[in-house]
Amino acid sequence: MGHHIAVLPGDGIGPEVTEQALRLLEEVSRLGQFTLEATEGLIGGRAIDETGDPFPPASDELVHRTEATLLGAVGGPKWAQGPATPEQGLLRLRASLGLFANIRPFEVLPGLEAVTPLKRPFAGGVIIRELLGGLYYGEPRGRLEREAFDTSRYTTSEIERVARLGFELAKSEGVPLISIDKANVLQTSKLWRDTVTRLGQAEYPTVRLEHRYVDAAAMEMVIAPERFKVVVTENLFGDILSDLTGGLVGSLGVLGSATVSQWSQGRGLYEPIHGSAPDIAGKGIANPIGALWSCALMLEWSLAKPEAGAFVKDAIRRTVAEGICTPDIGGSAGTAEVADAVIRHLHILAGASR
Ligand code: NAD
Ligand code: IPM
Ligand code: MN
Numbered sequence: 001m002g003h004h005i006a007v008l009p010g011d012g013i014g015p016e017v018t019e020q021a022l023r024l025l026e027e028v029s030r031l032g033q034f035t036l037e038a039t040e041g042l043i044g045g046r047a048i049d050e051t052g053d054p055f056p057p058a059s060d061e062l063v064h065r066t067e068a069t070l071l072g073a074v075g076g077p078k079w080a081q082g083p084a085t086p087e088q089g090l091l092r093l094r095a096s097l098g099l100f101a102n103i104r105p106f107e108v109l110p111g112l113e114a115v116t117p118l119k120r121p122f123a124g125g126v127i128i129r130e131l132l133g134g135l136y137y138g139e140p141r142g143r144l145e146r147e148a149f150d151t152s153r154y155t156t157s158e159i160e161r162v163a164r165l166g167f168e169l170a171k172s173e174g175v176p177l178i179s180i181d182k183a184n185v186l187q188t189s190k191l192w193r194d195t196v197t198r199l200g201q202a203e204y205p206t207v208r209l210e211h212r213y214v215d216a217a218a219m220e221m222v223i224a225p226e227r228f229k230v231v232v233t234e235n236l237f238g239d240i241l242s243d244l245t246g247g248l249v250g251s252l253g254v255l256g257s258a259t260v261s262q263w264s265q266g267r268g269l270y271e272p273i274h275g276s277a278p279d280i281a282g283k284g285i286a287n288p289i290g291a292l293w294s295c296a297l298m299l300e301w302s303l304a305k306p307e308a309g310a311f312v313k314d315a316i317r318r319t320v321a322e323g324i325c326t327p328d329i330g331g332s333a334g335t336a337e338v339a340d341a342v343i344r345h346l347h348i349l350a351g352a353s354r
Pocket of ligand 2: 091239
């Protein structure tokens with residue numbers, strides 16, 4: 001069966017990492033003997049330059065007629081002050097797809113122990129970040145001359161649907177679910193905590209549920225990350241804490257994500273968690289692993305190819321273990337060189353499984 005995906009490269013290092021991600025996906029499709037059609041669309045600053053709109057209708061239409069979307073990254077100093085910003089394009093893309101659960105796994109890749117701040121082995125975990133609510137989308141919002149305001153809003157059903165995915169994952173892994181909020185201060189967090197607690201009691205009595213305040217959780221994630229196997233949290237806290245996990249595993253550049261709306265096959269949005277990295281854009285040294293890992297998640301979640309997804313992850317681990325790394329994780333390889341090595345390992349793994 002053939003597959004059709006959308007690719008939105010975006011700005012800065014976005015096009016550099018998505019180019020390599022596409023090469024990898026094409027290789028996977030050759031090895032797996034299925035056809036993969038990838039159609040490119042505009043988003044972000046490049047879309048503003050070419051159409052005046054950071055998420056033009058053609059891109060919206062494209063992501064709705066494909067099974068999965070691969071996004072690079074958006075943004076950059078050129079567009080930071082404009083009336084329309086690249087980041088608005090990304091938020092509109094997410095809202096249009098209606099995908100609310102942003103799954104951000106983190107693990108220390110073999111060989112990177114020395115570049116992480118951790119002094120002992122740790123397996124990693126998953127942050128499930130609510131992606132369509134909270135401060136990112138609440139109205140009213142505005143900026144006056146000497147005053148600005150945003151609104152954080154959550155409904156019980158928005159909290160329940162993402163918490164349910166958290167409980168499902170914690171249950172299947174046999175670990176506690178850690179829910180992170182700021183319920184000592186924020187009304188939305190009080191609702192969050194009550195709703196998650198009620199859902200746990202009603203539907204997941206066997207899953208251990210632990211609550212944390214976000215400030216203390218940030219500290220604890222640094223000193224005892226092994227306690228955070230499955231985390232569920234609201235949009236802004238998930239954004240911040242997932243970058244923290246980038247620090248824990250050695251670089252933001254190695255983390256990918258999947259955004260879905262159900263614990264089974266379906267349309268998904270796949271993006272590395274990093275941004276457009278204007279400081280290194282155009283140098284050919286961006287770490288492509290976050291984008292490649294996102295491809296593995298796409299194979300698992302949207303393209304019904306879990307075995308291929310597992311091969312891609314293993315090929316990435318072997319590449320890093322061999323020392324073929326970009327400078328952010330202590331190596332001297334370029335973006336394409338890392339992808340070449342991942343593709344080479346993929347062939348070895350696929351050959352061995354035949
Ligand atoms: P950033 O993630 O772009 O960069 C932070 C730091 O991490 C930089 O030093 C960068 O060089 C490094 N880094 C990030 N990805 C890397 C990679 N793949 N390989 C090697 N090093 C990497 O965050 P920022 O600098 O705060 O933001 C830059 C722009 O990106 C802003 O416009 C921001 O809004 C945007 N942004 C977009 C997304 C997205 O599109 N999903 C995510 C985050 C930030
Ligand atoms: C991310 C980014 C985005 C977010 C921005 C660019 C809108 O930081 O994907 O983590 O905050 O969600
Ligand atoms: Mn972020």
